[in-house]
Each structure stands twice: as C-alpha cells, then as structure tokens.
Amino acid sequence: MASIDVNQAITSHKTATIRNYNTQPRLIYRTVVGVNGPLVILNEVKFPQYNEIVHITLPDGTKRCGQVLEITRNKAVVQVFEGTSGIDAKNTVCEFTGDILRTPVSEDMLGRIFNGSGKPIDRGPPVLAEDFLDINGQPINPWSRIYPEEMIQTGISAIDVMNSIARGQKIPIFSAAGLPHNEIAAQIVRQGEHSESNFAIVFAAMGVNMETARFFKQDFEENGQFLLLVVGFQWMA
Template identity: 90%
Template sequence: MGMASIDVNESITSHKTATIRNYNTQPRLIYKTVVGVNGPLVILNEVKFPQYSEIVRITLPDGTQRCGQVLEITRNKAVVQVFEGTSGIDAKNTICEFTGDILRTPVSEDMLGRIFNGSGKPIDRGPPVLAEDFLDINGQPINPWSRIYPEEMIQTGISAIDVMNSIARGQKIPIFSAAGLPHNEIAAQIVRQGGLVKLPDSKKDHSDSNFA
C-alpha cells in the first residue's frame, strides 16, 4: 500500500491552527458527506446539530477554501449556500467544516475611507484592516418602544387605501397580488401621486389626536 503524501507547509499550518484554537467555543466539526450540488447550493447529509445561518468553511480537493452559510435544515441534512460558487466541488473529496458561528465582519476606525467587497475584504489595494471587534452583520434588533411614534399620514390617492388602511410615514407597504393582476401599476400609482397630508395650522396643536 502506498502512503499518502502530506505537504509540509499544510502540516505546519494545521498544527499551528490546532494549538491556538479554543475547541470549547469553536468546536471542529468536519464532514465529507456532500450528497448533491445545485447551483450555488451544497447539500450535506448526516450533519450533527446544524444551526441556521451558521458559517461553513469548504475546502476543495485542490486546497482552495471557500465560505458558505446554512440556509435550510431538515433533520440531519443541511443546505449550504456557497458565496464564491460551487465549481470544483465534488462529493468525495470536499471537506466542509461547520464553525458554529454566524457571519461576522471586522470593524475598526481604520475602515473609514476604505473600499470593501460584500464579504468585508478590502478591494482598494490597501493594507489589511486590523479589527478591533467582530460584529454580527445582521445588527441588533430594534426595541419597539424606542421607535418614533408615527404622526404623519401618507395620502396615496386611492380611496380604498386611504380610508380603510391608512399608511403612515415610514411604514412598509405590502401589496399582495396574484399572477396577471395589476400590482405593478398600483405600486407605480402610489409612488407617483402619494404625498404627506397637510393639516391646517388650526389643527396643529401638537396632540396625539392629530395622527391621520
């Protein structure tokens, strides 16, 4: 039997990573259970306790590393979206490591004036940014009690909306429709003729009853 050759630099890198990694907070879960590739998606089977939006590091047979995110979980099966594409990924030799963490971006004052791609990597040929902290790209949830109370009404010009379902400034407007119905025309009409309701000066007494 022939012995598998091990690259010296790869061994040194793996040993260095293993010695400085905290396996209590970053458990190493590596799988070679790719069962399918569909467009930018990679399907893995026999995955233990995958997490939604978990970051997955993918190592191709040629050593190229890519990054992905868990989009769907069905029992012990996980669907991972690969950010850099799935070309070159096979079902036998591709290694997928589940990091147990979500996507975070490094932040620092040195980022001011720089240009980055969607993954937070500099693309302006400048030096790497020394991160002061790593923050969740999704941000923090907004406290509903901290939101500004809506006090300005938007008049769309469509009586059914203005009377039955008034819209306030800053509110999201969902338009539910089916195939073949003129939802695009309705949205364009609201954008074209919508505006804030102007109250006369005698009605502006700065009370809560002025809304709508």
C-alpha cells in the first residue's frame, strides 16, 4: 500500500479551499435551514460572496434564481427573485455560481421588450449577446463625463423653461396621483432627437401594472419609436 505524504495532502487541501470558483466546477449545496419571505438561509456554505448569483432547483424541477444578500461565517442569506413558494429544506438544490449577475447586451436589443431580469417578454428570440455586463455598474467620475449640451424638448413649457432636460443629464420629474405622468414620460421619449446614428433610448418602468405597461407599449408602437428603444418593465408585486 502506497504511503501518503501528510504535508502534501495538507497543501493540496489548502489549494482546493482557496481556488477561484468563478469557473467550473460550481458549488452545489442541499443545506437550506430556513425560508423567510423571499429569503432562503443556507448553512455550511464554502466561501460565499456578496451579490453572488445562486441557481435554485426545487424538488419538482422548477429552476429559480437568487442573489446572496448577507454572509455570516459559513451561512448565507439568498434573496430569491421569483419567490420562495415550494422551497423546502430537504430536497432543494442550490448552486453557487461564483459570479455576479450579468446581463447580455447587443444591438439586437433595440426594439425589444424585457422583464426586470433582462429576459425577453415580447415573444421574440433570445438576444445573441455581444458582451455580458455587470448590472451593478461602476461609480461615474463627473469630471470624465461629456458635458450635457443637447437639450431634449418635451413640449411642456414648465419643464423646458424652468427645468430643462439635456441628454446625459439626470433630472427627476415628480408627479402626484391623478396627474398625467405616464403621458409626460411617453412624450419625453417621443421628443428625443435621434439624428445621430449611435443614439438609442433605454426606457425602464419599475413597479407598474399591466395597464401602464400596455399604454407605453402601444404609444411607442404608434409613434414608431421601437426601432430606437430598449424597453424594460418590472411588474408590481
């Protein structure tokens, strides 16, 4: 029987515990110890990372996706994007990918409609990605930005005169219940000049109902804006 070098075995074990898991193999656990609302708590997790994406497989084969929100020693709290109904502590399989959430991007996204997870909901084919970008982004250095000079005319005098909007500028427009804020947002999209060949508009609506989403979709279609638009809707819970 061949002898085992203890020091070599210890070195190999240390190497295995600190290696980069951003590539295969991914780590799979069946150590769910609790479910609380949209959160799943796992025990005995090896080197979890903040914002790490977790693929969850339910006992019936349903697949869901989540993100690590909190880490306490070898415990990890995962927020499940699609909800936690049907998840049990015994038969649920959690796969830690070792990577953050990235969204596929390409020029094929123009004229398409996506949900909050970046998946097409317009019955079209999946987007053939040219790159996968981190959704968390990076802080923007205001000194390195191009100075906003090109004005977007909304046709609303109170905005154009008192609080004008320029391309590349972030300006909140507040509204109240009963006011036509949806119509104003759609009008701003229509008024955006697109004389440049590399110009496009990304329209994102969060917490809207189906009626509001249908209004924007119909307005963009009627005014021929979809060719220069990327539309995303996050439905109201």
